Amino acid sequence: MEHPDHDRPATGKGCPVDLPAALGRARSARRPDPDTPAGTAVPAWPGRPLPIPEARPAELDLRALLHLSLAAADGTGRLRPTSSAGALHPVDTELVVGADCSLPPGRYGYDPLRHRVHHLGRQPDGTPPGVTAELSVTARRTASHYGHRAWPLLLLDTGHAAAALFLAARALGVEEPEPHLDGRFQSPLAAVRVPLAAAGSRRPRLSTSVFTPEELLARRSTPPPMPGTPDAYALGAVLTTAAQAGGSDLRWCAAIGPPRPGLMEPAPDTTTPRRAAAGEARPTLAAWAAGQAWIADAGAVLLARGCPSDADASHIRRAHLRAGFAVHLAHLTALRHGLAARPVGSWQQADLGAALGATPGQDWIVHGLALGTLHAAEENTA
Numbered sequence: 001m002e003h004p005d006h007d008r009p010a011t012g013k014g015c016p017v018d019l020p021a022a023l024g025r026a027r028s029a030r031r032p033d034p035d036t037p038a039g040t041a042v043p044a045w046p047g048r049p050l051p052i053p054e055a056r057p058a059e060l061d062l063r064a065l066l067h068l069s070l071a072a073a074d075g076t077g078r079l080r081p082t083s084s085a086g087a088l089h090p091v092d093t094e095l096v097v098g099a100d101c102s103l104p105p106g107r108y109g110y111d112p113l114r115h116r117v118h119h120l121g122r123q124p125d126g127t128p129p130g131v132t133a134e135l136s137v138t139a140r141r142t143a144s145h146y147g148h149r150a151w152p153l154l155l156l157d158t159g160h161a162a163a164a165l166f167l168a169a170r171a172l173g174v175e176e177p178e179p180h181l182d183g184r185f186q187s188p189l190a191a192v193r194v195p196l197a198a199a200g201s202r203r204p205r206l207s208t209s210v211f212t213p214e215e216l217l218a219r220r221s222t223p224p225p226m227p228g229t230p231d232a233y234a235l236g237a238v239l240t241t242a243a244q245a246g247g248s249d250l251r252w253c254a255a256i257g258p259p260r261p262g263l264m265e266p267a268p269d270t271t272t273p274r275r276a277a278a279g280e281a282r283p284t285l286a287a288w289a290a291g292q293a294w295i296a297d298a299g300a301v302l303l304a305r306g307c308p309s310d311a312d313a314s315h316i317r318r319a320h321l322r323a324g325f326a327v328h329l330a331h332l333t334a335l336r337h338g339l340a341a342r343p344v345g346s347w348q349q350a351d352l353g354a355a356l357g358a359t360p361g362q363d364w365i366v367h368g369l370a371l372g373t374l375h376a377a378e379e380n381t382a
Contacts, residue, residue, distance in 0.1 A: 016186060017139070019313040022151040027364065029348055032147030039140045043092050045109035045118035052117060055102040060130055060196055061172060062095070062102045063115075068168035068216045070161065071115045080112065082164045083221055083328065083343045085153040090141040091161040094120065094134045094188070098127040100196050130195040133165050134188035149290075149346055152320055156345045156367055158189045159324020163245075165192040166325075167332065170210045181247070181325060183318030190321050211332050219332055222340035224294035228373030229257045234337040235264060236271040238302055238371065241333040246326035249306050249319045250366065255281040256300045263356075264300075277356060288350035288365065295344065299372035302330060305352050309361035323367035330369055344368035 055061035070093060073079040080089060093110040095117065097103045105127065108117040135158050142157070143150040162179050169177035169192070178193040230238070235254055243252045243266045253265040253276055261280040264273040285303075286295035295301060304326065307319040327343050334341035345367055353363025 017151060019151060019316050020311065022148070023307075023311075023316055024309070025148040026150070026152050026346075027348055027350070030148065032145070032149055036144045038088060038144035039138065041089065041141070042111050042113055043109060043138065045111065046120070047118045049111060049114055049116035049118060050108075052115070053102050058100065060101045060174075060194065062097070062131060064172055064213075065131075065165070065168050065194065066110060066112070067115065068171060068213055069164035070110065070112045072113050081216055081219060082157070082160045083331065084157050084160070085142060085345050086145050088141045088145060089157070090137045090139065090154055091158050092136050092138055093161070094136075096123055096127060096132040096134065098123060098129045098131065100129040101131055128195065130193065132191050132193045135161055135190045135192075136187045137189060146346065149348075152347075152366070153345050155189065155317055155320030156324035156327075156343075159321040159326075160328045160343070162190045162192050162321065163325040163328035164216075165194070167211055167216055167329070169194045171213050171216055179325060181318060181321040183314045183316070183321060189317060211336070215332065215336065219335060221331075221342045222372070224292075224298070224342065224370070226294070226298045226340040226342065226370055226372030226374070227257075228299040228340075229259075230300050230334075230337075230339055230371050230373055232272050234334070234339055235300060235371070236266075236273045237337055238330045238334050238339075238369070239264070239266045239273050240271055242302060242304065242326045242330040242369075245322075245329045246304060247318070247322040249315065250304045250323055250326070251306055251363070252302065252304060252326075254300050254302045254371070255285060257282060257298070284355065285350075285365075285368070288347050289344050289368065290346045290348060292344070295370055298370040299340075299374075300370075301344070302327070302369040302371060303352065303365055304367040305363050305365055307364050307366050309364070319366055327367050327369050334369070334371055338373075340372040340374065342370045344370055 052063040095108040097105050105123045107120040137154045142154050166177050166179050180191040253263045263277040265276040267274040283296040285301050286293050289295050304323040331341050347365045350365035352365050354360035
């Protein structure tokens with residue numbers, strides 16, 4: 001993947017961030033200051049907005065790809081296929097379009113509110129057929145509400161957006177889209193390459209189910225409360241999906257409630273999770289997750305853990321991007337199994353390893369997904 005703008009600041013505007021210091025502040029007990037203006041929801045792309053043409057036979061359908069992944073479903077821009085902390089949606093998308101797509105070759109800025117593109121210039125020399133979606137962030141949108149806690153949320157949101165593009169491409173029949181989540185660059189933070197599948201080609205697969213367009217458009221974060229402990233089969237499917245998609249920097253477990261509260265983790269060579277620790281963890285998780293008391297009553301909480309205190313900026317980016325990517329896939333898996341599910345991204349003083357008796361500072365909670373068997377609306381009428 002080319003990164004022609006890798007020296008731009010990660011904010012998309014302003015100065016580069018000291019990411020290890022920013023993560024240390026985000027993990028502290030300090031509370032954010034009062035809200036500030038979030039600014040515009042879409043970059044001020046130059047030129048006039050252009051509709052995305054319908055795809056002709058054998059062309060990659062960019063209109064459908066973006067509709068299933070990033071496009072807003074209402075005029076406010078809050079309702080979108082991707083999860084975002086506070087529904088602030090800080091992720092901005094540039095498309096590097098090659099041949100055989102429903103847009104002419106070139107570089108485009110995408111407006112998810114109007115489902116339109118702005119032509120920014122020609123594509124780099126040697127751009128292959130297909131499209132690469134480059135993902136960067138406008139940090140101000142998330143910082144307007146979360147303040148010093150914004151940076152891990154920005155990275156998680158970018159991982160969710162990459163997963164949405166990946167799943168949309170799979171739903172449209174692309175054999176193996178290529179997520180680039182290595183964390184090496186400040187901008188773009190991540191990218192998803194959607195190639196044109198050659199006849200008879202077989203690329204190595206990132207193991208995950210193919211979700212239908214209907215499932216992708218219906219995905220939503222369930223509002224709390226979310227009681228009810230998932231059964232072993234459903235919890236195992238969610239844990240397995242996350243572990244397969246999360247990369248080598250993260251470990252995965254799930255805190256479950258009654259009748260036998262404890263921590264469950266993926267087991268090798270089986271889809272049934274194994275018990276890693278006994279005891280009730282959910283009240284502590286609620287305190288660590290910005291004091292969201294409802295988490296103490298969630299049926300289970302999937303947890304991504306890792307990213308030690310001495311991690312450098314590339315490691316921090318990679319771990320958080322992968323966590324967002326994996327939780328997005330796990331969220332869809334949970335919904336397919338009839339579970340209620342809601343991502344939980346803000347964690348303070350959440351040193352899970354230290355709480356379990358291991359060396360402090362090595363095993364922090366990076367991301368979470370609250371799970372339940374009973375949706376709030378069902379509980380209210382039960």
